Amino acid sequence: EEWQDIILDRAKSMLERDKNHAAILIWSCGNESCGGKDLYVMSEYFRQADPTRLVHYENIFWDRRYNGTSDMESQMYPTVADIKKFLAEHRDKPFICCEYTHAMGNSIGGMHKYTDLTDEEPLYQGGFIWDFVDQAIWHKDRYGKDALAYGGDFGDRPNDGNFSGDGILFADRKLTTKMQDVKFNYQNFDLDVTAEQVTIHNKSLFTDTASYELHLELMLDGKTIWETTADAPHILPGESGTVSLEDLPLTNAGEETVTASLCLKEDTLWAKRGFEIAFGQGTWHVDEVEVPEPQEAVCATDFVKSARRFHYTPNMExxxxxxxxxxxxxxxxxxxxxxxxxxxxxxxxxxxxxxxxxxxxxLIEEAPKPSFWRAPVDNDYGSRRDFMTAQWKLASLxxxxxxxxxxxxxxxxxxxxxxxxxxxxxxxxxxxxxxxxxxxxxxxxxxxxxxxxxxPDGSIKVELDYDAVEGLPEIPDFAMIFTMPADYGQVRFYGYGPLDNYADRQRGAKLGIFETQAKDEVEPYLLPQETGNHCGVRWIEVTDHRGRGVRLAMDEEPFEASALPYSAHELENARHAYDLPEVHHTFLRASLGQCGVGGDNTWGAPVLPEYTVKNTAKHFAFYFKGI
Known part of the structure; x- marks a missing residue:
């Protein structure tokens, strides 16, 4: 009780300072301070002084004596399964995650599980990603070059290492590739695309889709062959509507993909006209369809039908x-x-x-090698997956x-x-x-x-087989590595991009043909780690400036791939970007699939089981060819 007056004084000062800020939606009684009567009295003060706003306090989760302190159930880093279990028993308050999907390093895997839950469970009201931006300090390395420093770099002991590197932006405010999925998971419109129609679900509370333009793009084997833009139809908040694709000019010539995007109609203070607000894609392979003569499209509904969705036959003759x-x-x-x-x-x-x-x-600098390891991500260290799967590092070496x-x-x-x-x-x-x-x-x-x-055409069909051995752990990656000179640094691929993506973080990626460079595929995390992976790859090319190089192409199923200037072991050995060696090679990797990156938290949460690579018999096949 001796603390109650000073706690209330602090609450009053905060309320008077911030009460006229339109951005303040909820008053908070503090953070990570357990529970008790003093905090409950503070919450009652907020309700009496400002009945227009809600009151939040997370730590009643640890001290239920004064459960009325918070107007909402607030927890940090619960799993989706735990949220469902809690709400099955407690229906008296809305539920939020005051912190969730810990964004440390290469993370945010499985975030879509949470955002999907907001559509399924009305009491679940979403959450707040921890954190917005990496916290690091510019300093000079031993050679006088600017570098971002973290705990321990100043001789400080004890320290938390790079634990403040948990942003969806880097410390210099540049976007991380994690934003690709954050943007998609937070979009207020779902666009379901088939060959017959686009169904738009407007999840906004106030905005009509007529505020946007609908852009439609048809690709054949990743190349754009037709597109059009028109005003989006009127679909009110909370409602759904369709756009017919009756005159879609299918080609009967390969894999076809339609991308539907809602885009800004006009310039705004924060983005220019044409900025994409939301998108959806549909992919199919069309067989034996009569294709009419192509005609110029005049509006968003000028499309045709006759297709089978999500059936793909590889064109690898x-x-x-x-x-x-x-x-x-x-x-x-x-x-x-x-x-x-x-x-x-x-x-x-x-x-x-x-x-x-x-x-x-x-074209081959070193003999190809099987690889079962990836440079551990921060979540691997946090859950000790690096230790549990270390047998596969030895197998790779x-x-x-x-x-x-x-x-x-x-x-x-x-x-x-x-x-x-x-x-x-x-x-x-x-x-x-x-x-x-x-x-x-x-x-x-x-x-x-x-x-x-x-x-005969110079292609090599490459097959990697493994018969499961009982007693070994799950496998971080199941891949082949081709080492080439660094001159082969131009990268072009047909798969999910443009930014890197993983089994549990790929919803925001689009299927298409993308061009990049091996050096640009390395994300500048405070702690170097796995980076640059792409799912759903049909083919990938790595070439020099003259166009000479190597193409890897799928056999029967798309695969995962990356092209990096560093090996997994070089990335793992570095504690900072400046610890990485001078670039001498390009490491071209084709993978049956690697483990997801995880992200429920970075202090023990495992990658969700459906995104791990089990220790079972495996067969991986693809084609290698010089170009």
């Missing part, structure tokens, strides 16, 4: 060549394959693909080839002792398949198989 166009040279150590415009070499000594020349230019096989004409794998085959054998073939089996440095011991099938 290889060029037809004469029979047996490949010249095979099988020596006592190496096996060479020559075709028109390319030369490929497999080494029996190292048990791997060691050379791929396209028109005389070597250390392996030994224990079997080398060739596929014979009868379709059977034959083990081949390359060192025992003295002399040279030359022959022609229409294709050749080589398989290497590696033991991986895990306990218990595990293994994987890498299979390369060379086909």
């Amino acid at each position: 290889l060029e037809t060549k004469p029979e047996k166009p490949l010249h095979i040279v099988h020596g006592d150590i190496d096996l060479g394959v020559r075709g028109t415009g390319f030369e490929i070499m497999f080494s029996g000594a190292s048990g791997n693909l060691t050379s791929y020349k396209c028109n005389g230019v070597e 250390y392996r030994r080839c224990v079997k080398k096989e060739l596929l014979d004409d009868a379709g059977n794998w034959q083990e081949f002792d390359w060192f025992g085959q003295l002399g040279q054998k030359e022959y022609e073939a229409s294709s050749i398949s080589v398989r290497f089996t590696y033991e991986l440095a895990t306990q218990p011991l595990s293994s994987c198989r890498m299979t390369y099938t060379v086909v």
Whole structure:
């Protein structure tokens, strides 16, 4: 009770100072101060002095003696499952997350679970992302260059390290790639797109969709072939409406995608006309549809129908060549394959693909390698996923080839002792398949198989197989890494972008063809970590300034990919950006899928189970080709 007067004095001073600010919606009794009678008296003062505003206090969660202190149930970092469980038993107050989806480093995975809940549960009123901006201080590194510093960089002990690097903006106020999903999850309009229509759900409280323009874009295999803009239809707040796509000019030629966007009609103080407020996409593959002659569209409803939604058949036809166009040279150590415009070499000594020349230019700097590891993100450290899955870091660093096989004409794998085959054998073939089996440095011991099938146009079908071994943890990533010279730094891909995205953070990404550079795919987190991943990749190209390089293309299913100037191990070893080495390589990665990044909190919350990579048998296939 001796504290009550000073607590009330503080409350009165705050109210008098801020009562005329239009931005103040709710009075707060404080933060992380447990509970008690004094705080309840403060809340009653707010209600008496200003009955027009609500009162908030989170810490009644820890002290229920004065539950009336807060007009709402407020909790920090509950899971969606916990919110549902609480509201199933308590229906007396609205529920908010005064802090949620902790945005430290590469984070905000699973945020859509919370925003989806606001549509399903009327008592759940949303939450506040912690935090808005990274907190770091400019200083000089040992060489006099400007660098952002965090806890411990000033000789301060104890400290919280980079724990204040939890913003959706960086400390210099530049946007993080996390904003791509934040913007989408917070948009007030859902746009569901099929080949027949766009259905718009207006979740706004006051705004009619007629305040915006509706922009429609049709893409074929990622390339825009038709678009139009018109006034959006009148759909009142809380209501839904449709826009017919009766005259959509389908092509019957590949994967087709329609993007529908609501955009500003006029310039505003905060954005120019055309700024996208909300979007939705629909993707399908059209088979055997009669396509009318294309006509110029005159309004937003000039579209056609006749499609199957979300069915995709890859268009990966290889060029037809004469029979047996490949010249095979099988020596006592190496096996060479020559075709028109390319030369490929497999080494029996190292048990791997060691050379791929396209028109005389070597494109492989190091032998490709399987990779089961990613540079841990802050949430991995917080939940100790780095420790729990460390076996897979060893597997990515250390392996030994224990079997080398060739596929014979009868379709059977034959083990081949390359060192025992003295002399040279030359022959022609229409294709050749080589398989290497590696033991991986895990306990218990595990293994994987890498299979390369060379086909006449110079493409190599690459397959990575793993048979699950009981006793090993979940897998951070299941990928192949191709190391190329840093000259190959131009990146172009057909997949989800333009910014990086992950299994649990990809709703804000769009399907399309995007161009970037490997160096720009590295997000400048205070602590370097996993970055630059893209989901839903159909193909990715990494080239030099002359257009020479490598293309990876899907076999049957889209994959995940990245192209970075640093390896996962280099990113993990660095504590600051200035700890990263000089750039010498481009690391091109194709992945069956990596673990989500998580984000419920950064002090123990795991990645949601549906976004982890289980320790089960796996098969990953894609095509590699020089361009």
